[in-house]
Amino acid sequence: MKKVRTVCGDIAPERLGTTMIHEHVAINLSPVTAGSRTFFPQIKDEQLTLENRNLKFLQSGAWSMAPEVMDTSGDDYLKFIVNELKEYKAVGGEALCECSVYGILGRPYEDLVRASEESGVNIVYGVGMYRDSVRPAKFQGKSEDEIKTLFEADIDNGFEETGIKPGFLKATFSGLADGRLPFPGEMDVFRAVARISAERGMPMMVHLEVPPLSGDQILGFAELAIALGADPKKVLFCHAQSLVTSPDGRPEMIADVIKSHQPRFSIEPHQRLLDLGINISFDSFGNQAVQPFELGGANVVSEYLELSAVYELLKLGYEGQIMLGHDFCCKLSAKAYGGYGYTRVPTFVCDMLGQLGFADAAHRMITTNPAEFLAF
């Protein structure tokens, strides 16, 4: 009998219910964003606090430089996140995937169990690695086989021997070394993850960054996962919204206003991935912390373009291979600070898709699809 493995134990897939496929309950992004401060020496510390007058400024991208916004320490944080999970539950939410893998862990694993118990929301935690640049000491200098063994120990005995077991695998492609090939360490993790998925039928997720990755490179990674034996149904490529527009930054969009007014909207890269039989997720809905990213170079598309891409793919019949989420990444994503928290998909996104004639497909993308993908 297949099960979905939550931090509180195994449950039957049909008990999972409404599930956001890519979220963070407690993520520590500070090792990743620490360097960004040096690009903006004119920004003063007092501009990076959570006082209300600064919210808009922080939401424009400054969140990534504000330690207070990303601080997940202390009992207050646990209370805060339980409240966010309760807000999610109030709009029908029942489960989510916690994607804060090695390199970006925000809390001890036991706290995820507490958050789940106190909120009544099931949490499925992933084992895997974020970018090479934040790889913890335990994994440094390790080969593909050694990484695979370390991940398997977590799967069999629980994370760090806690008995709290992961429910999916995750690999990350953060970019290209020499502008050409993926970072060797990230490729090792990807191959280890794909091999475990192949051997155990365990679901695997892949984090993408576009740019610098292109649709062709991503298709190559998907083909490699399948070549390594992974069942395409157990493979999910995240952050598909970043493939909706061509990989140009803000300066290019401003410099070429005519082209910008005819958005270079494309679902072709998505179709090519979906035609391999794999899954993709659109997972930045309502995320005010990362949308219009004025201060950074990231190419984050607007929520309306993201929704348009989902709609176009539904019209083509791909409803069985798409999942949704918010990628809740810091306090500014939260209801408590004027954001949508984990509520934008169950409310606005499902309502819009319903008005477009896809109510059943919307329901399927947040219930049946995650349950089938996560069951192993």
Ligand SMILES: [Zn+2]
């Ligand atoms: Zn994420």
